[in-house]
Amino acid sequence: MIEELEQHYGYLFEEELLHEINQVGTFKEVPEGYRLMDIGEYIKSMPLLVSGVIKILREDDNGDELLLYFLERGDTCAMTLNCCVGTKKSEIRAIAETPAKLIMVPVQKMEEWMRKYHSWRNFILQSYHARLKEMLETIDTIAFMKMDERLLKHLRDKAMVKNDEVITTTHQEIAHDLHTSRVVISRLLKTLENEGKIELGRNSIKVIDL
Template structure:
């Protein structure tokens, strides 16, 4: 697995080669579950192509989007759960067709010991995820649902570099932790305002 083309993964050639040597690659189709909640974590994922959305589910089965994992990034939740031999507290789903390099959890300690830049990568990732989780808390606590929906659409479009999304109202509702009818009503209102154009399982930002 070649990591040198990942601009976000700021590391030496030696570390990239070591990761490629230690890890194993897998591909996932759009919508495929990569990691379920309460599953034991046996490897740390590094996204090499595509993207992952990380979700949290409450006791009533309602879900909310926490953050996206892009190429050159990993899941800090998996890292923390793995090194503590704990189960996953989140669910990871392929947002699009995705390729992942998995680093076995028993090799992580070796990497930290031999490659200080790997630890720096983990700390920078932790900082980024913490800020993203604060954004989620801020949005849920202080922002109206229409603003949260528009922000989600913008994030998704930025992720795939396309202003037209293939997504259902149900999917958007799940990621926002609300009901489908709420999302449908808000999207219709946004369309009336000229912010979006709606199609069958499609939403286009204008």
């Protein structure tokens, strides 16, 4: 695990902190679709993402989901940090968008390292800032963009985080992420294809207009 830490977090953390993470952290490898965290659970550890992509979702009273943001390599989740500090139940759902490797750090170390390591404190504060910015962007997208614009942005974001112009997904999965119906998504996807911005395949979408 120390090799993964040095490779992906060595430029951020002091060597002493890297060794502490190696001692107390737990390495975890999960497949695509794996549910890492669910709404209502108490959080016992926070993730440091080594590889892969994790999507963070919220849920309304009817059980419908809304995608908040993606986590990529080198990221952690601000919503997780918030629950860790306040010893509260999780308000988000975290699902592996791709196969992923993570290092799970016990929450008890959070405040200790905030006091002990300048690099850890900076990392946590920058993570809060980055995730807040992404959530504000999500709010702006919902408030100010038409659904076809939201859909194209969503497809571009997925292609970028996966580093692949071809996305493997279903219309229903996209509808869940964007909090709308499959019928609406299917109609808008066909429109985007007719405009030459995407190519539709069987459970796949190629994003041409990146």
